[in-house]
Amino acid sequence: MESFRMKMLEVDLNEGRAEEKSISPDLIRKFLGGRGLGVRLFVESINPNVDALSDKNPILFSTSPLTGLPAPSMVKCSAVTKSPLTGTILMTLVGGYFGTGLRKAGYDVVKITGEAGESKILQIKNGSSSLREAKEYKGMSTSNTQKYMKKRFGEEVEIACIGPAAEKGVKFSSIIHDDYVFGRGGAGTVMGSKNLKAIAVSGDRNLPILLKEEFDVARRNIIKKYSKSKSLDKFSKYGTAGVVNAVQERGILPTRNYQEGVFECADKINGDYLVYNYVKDKETCFGCPVACSSISVVEKGRYSGTVTKGPEYESIIMLGPVCGVKEMDAIIAANQKCAELGMDTISTGNTISFLMEAYERGELGEETLEKIEREPVFGNERAMMELIGLIGNRIGIGEILGEGVKKAAEELGFPKLAMHVKGLELPGYDPRGAKGMGLGYATSPRGGCHERGLITEEVFGKPEPVDRFSTEGKGELVKETQDEMTILDSLGMCVFPLHNSKVSISDLAKLFEATTGLETEVSDLWLAGERAWNLERIFNIKAGFTSEHDVIPSRFLKEPLQKGPSEGSTVELDKLLKDYYRERGWNDRGEPEKEKLEELGIVAFFNF
Known part of the structure; x- marks a missing residue:
């Protein structure tokens, strides 16, 4: 049987040239794709101490072997870079059609380095790429940029672009695709610093599935579970x-x-x-x-x-x-x-x-x-x-x-x-009435974020409710949730259908194996999620972050809520962190132990 391979396009804006590279099956096996693969390729490409807005900070757009295939909800494309807002590693995702468009254009990953001398568009079409002038779009809103680009390049192109905020250096600028968003942490600001106004992708590349019969069985099983979910109907x-x-x-x-x-x-x-x-x-x-x-x-x-x-x-x-x-x-x-x-x-x-x-x-x-x-x-x-x-x-x-x-x-x-x-500015859940969320905020590699580990058992009471005011067992729960999210981000699967149906990690392992031909157990996916999470932690440590940065605002630690169902509650963060570090296999300073990194096969990335 043929080996499953992915292709990366490396674009150097300083030199105005591009080079195609192959991604080995071993990297795909260990990091899957999307976020995990993007992180792995990113950390080998950068000194963690470089300025996020320098031309030495790359930005990678990374898809999964499942992206764009006829299996539901495999839509996410990851962007990985160093955040100009936080100084941490940044992983942000977009849905819609951009990831599918990128793969059909001929590439699974695009890595962009350098800085263009003037505003440019990166066009990728059926395995070829070029840098096009973008001066006419400078200062344009994101909707007008996409509107006029489609007139120029064709209605079939999928576009990811920045708006005026990124061009002016607002540190939390986003990248917009249609009205879907690579939202948090300033990925748009990084694109703006590179004078890259937009990426336009199009093509008709056939996407590989190595075991078609097995894939169809796995796909139909997922669709069947979707069809039986009343919760998914409500979510729709x-x-x-x-x-x-x-x-x-x-x-x-x-x-x-x-x-x-x-x-x-x-x-x-x-x-x-x-x-x-x-x-x-x-x-x-x-x-x-x-x-x-x-x-x-x-x-x-x-x-x-x-x-x-x-x-x-x-x-x-x-x-x-x-x-x-x-x-x-x-x-x-x-x-x-x-x-x-x-x-x-x-x-x-x-x-x-x-x-x-x-x-x-x-x-x-x-x-x-x-x-x-x-x-x-x-x-x-x-x-x-x-x-x-x-x-x-x-x-x-x-x-x-x-x-x-x-x-x-x-x-x-x-x-x-x-x-x-x-x-990173906190999102829409007060952790005083959801202690696991407080721990998740403190330990998220990109800063205060719900998407790196939304503790649904606390904030929604499902799939099974837990005592949201208790600190017991929250280290294990948060670790498991974070690793699960890393799996989904790496496979390119939207989290919402998974959490509103009975689709399991086992179902995803079967789909991944059928697509790539790589023997995949459930445990392999869990290890891949944990592996990428620890690699993100290693980057942040090298960038100067320590356990002292695993904190949340003092308001949540010292100021109890004065009314409502969570009245009187604060977050006991020190206790939660000790439990969490132990579950992660990290020391009291929040650093991964050498034995843990050896187990995950990434010890070479951390200098002890």
Whole structure:
């Protein structure tokens, strides 16, 4: 039987040339693809101490052997680089059609180094690549960039582009594909520093499946499980917005910069309210029967005519309750404004809410607010909209806020009001009523993030609820969740269908083996997830991060919630970390033990 291989395109923007390389089956076996493979290729390509915005920081776009195949939900493409926001390793993903388009264009991974002398587009089509002029798109919104690029390159191209925010160096700028987003940590900022406006991919490459009969059996088994899932039907209707009620009921819905855990107007921003008042259509990622993405339209009022994808749960919470905003019209408009500028909605809302709290405490001088026309108080949706524009264009206070909440709070003198971990702004779950989430935030390799390990047993009570206030067993639970997420990210599978059906890691092992011809046990996938997670940890240690950075804001440690179902609760982080380090096979300093790295086959990457 032939060996399964993947191909990587290495693009040097300094020299304006590209080279094709083969990826060995051994790397595929150990790291699968997507996030895991991207991380493995990234760490061998960079000195961890380089400036994230230097031409020596590569950015890799990495797919999986499963991406683009006729199996449901295998849609994710990973971007791996060093974050300009946090200084950590950064892994961020996008759904939609970009990953499929990249593979059909002839490559499984694209690695980009250097810096173009002027704005460029990387075009990849059927195994060939070229750098095209992009001056005409400079300063354009992400929607207009994609619109005019399709006129130029053809409607069939899939595009990943940056907006004005990345061009101006906003540290939490995103990469936009359609309205899907490589969202967190500033991957768009890295592209902007390279003068790379966009990547356009197209082609008709046949994607290999080595064991077609076995693949079809595995695929049909997954589809059958999808069809029997009532939970997946509900998720299809509401998408991620459907969990607003569950988070509110647990008293962990961040409100007014995480000062509270319940929002008085939650019934005006939940999934029901969105679906019945704004959703006009549904969209789906490549080959996925779920169609969880909504197209929402504001039909009257100040924001009449606004059309946006989503908004997703995180955008609703961060541009809604976290900023004290109760109008869904404004949340939809803010979501779309962030998309057009190319900014992460979580970081944007979090950073604005910091400013609002500082202002309400009377701790900001008049000179700081010189160019703000509207008073930045919680609930002032017009001030929020104004601040989004100032940040995206780095005007006035937006120059400071565009550095991210950590640096902004330090510069303005109020670091304790900044809700972040390692510089990455926290998302939409208050950890005081979900202790495992607090541990997950503290230990996420890219900083305060739910996507590296959402403890659904705590925040949603499924698949089986656990005592969300207890610290017992949370080290093991968080480790398992993080490793599972790494598996899914590496296979390119969307997490939502897996967690809303009875699809198992065993099902995915069979699909991977049938695709690649590589003998794959369930234990092999678990080892691959753990292997990539530890490699990310090693990078961060080499970049200067220690256990002292595995912290969460003191608000969660010392300020109990004052009302709601999680009233009186804080996070006992020290106890949780000791348990977690032990489960990981790390020492008391949070460093992987040599025996653990030998077990995972990555000891060569860590200098003891």
